[in-house]
Amino acid sequence: MMNFDASKLLTLGYDLDAWNGYGAKIPISTDVSPAANSHILICGMSGSGKSYFENALFAKLIMAESGGEYHFADYKGDDNFAYLHGCSRYYSYKSTLQALQAVYARLNARQSGEDESKHPITLIWDEYMANILSLVNEDKKAAAVVMNKVSAILLLGRSLSVRLITAMQRPDAVAFPSGSRLNYGVVIILGAAIKSIYEMLLPDFIEQVKGRVFGQGEGVALLQGSQLHFIKVGTVQDSERMRQICVKALS
Numbered sequence: 001m002m003n004f005d006a007s008k009l010l011t012l013g014y015d016l017d018a019w020n021g022y023g024a025k026i027p028i029s030t031d032v033s034p035a036a037n038s039h040i041l042i043c044g045m046s047g048s049g050k051s052y053f054e055n056a057l058f059a060k061l062i063m064a065e066s067g068g069e070y071h072f073a074d075y076k077g078d079d080n081f082a083y084l085h086g087c088s089r090y091y092s093y094k095s096t097l098q099a100l101q102a103v104y105a106r107l108n109a110r111q112s113g114e115d116e117s118k119h120p121i122t123l124i125w126d127e128y129m130a131n132i133l134s135l136v137n138e139d140k141k142a143a144a145v146v147m148n149k150v151s152a153i154l155l156l157g158r159s160l161s162v163r164l165i166t167a168m169q170r171p172d173a174v175a176f177p178s179g180s181r182l183n184y185g186v187v188i189i190l191g192a193a194i195k196s197i198y199e200m201l202l203p204d205f206i207e208q209v210k211g212r213v214f215g216q217g218e219g220v221a222l223l224q225g226s227q228l229h230f231i232k233v234g235t236v237q238d239s240e241r242m243r244q245i246c247v248k249a250l251s
Helices: 016-022 050-064 079-084 093-112 128-138 140-160 177-183 195-201 239-250
Strands: 009-015 027-031 040-044 069-074 090-092 121-126 162-168 186-190 218-223 227-232
Touching: 009 016, 009 050, 016 227, 027 218, 040 050, 040 195, 050 069, 050 079, 050 121, 050 162, 050 186, 050 239, 069 079, 069 093, 069 239, 079 239, 090 093, 093 121, 093 140, 093 162, 121 128, 128 140, 128 162, 140 162, 140 177, 186 195
Parallel strands: 040 162, 040 186, 069 090, 069 121, 121 162
Antiparallel strands: 009 027, 009 227, 186 218, 218 227
8 A cells, every 4th residue: 555644755665575575565765855866767668557656656756745846748648647637737748848848947047046946846757768759750959959958957956956757668878868867866667677678777786687577566676876676566545536636736
């Protein structure tokens, strides 16, 4: 069961081995305070439980921090996020770039001193990789501008309380210029991922992952590039409340 009680830490899931071996729910959590790098990269192939995890993570993040501002970019218009349609800070398909521009403008305003607010601002971008590849096919120069804005958020966001959460199947380097993919403080890989994803995101932990088999809602969490955990995503007991929390935050 996932609860949504406010805390200083964001619970990502539970220790997979303790869950499977002893039925014990030992939380795997990460710091989401402004002092921490809380950019989050979520990877998972179809059927991995990625969208389910995103919904729960979004609601728990809202409850974990006070006064946060959230923007949700949903490139594919996934049915899992249909309940967010109509929210003022929900952006689907072509309008996802409006979400990026809104958050990027706030980043610049804070950097220049024009915006002196301190509350956390979060952009959640579902199917980021597919979105970028589509842009590259349409207009490479325009796509480069978009990717540079994403890189700026990843590089400068921590000090300005601006956070990026991206979800995709495969995080190819083409969508992360100048190695910006390395600026995620939290990396989540769910389900049966292909070997190349581990090689891209967990190069120093290949031996620890080797031979592990992950089902839906199970996988790996790498925190701050050094702490590797095997996680199990808990079950949301009250889905309606979860949706209400997310809708309110985007409205």
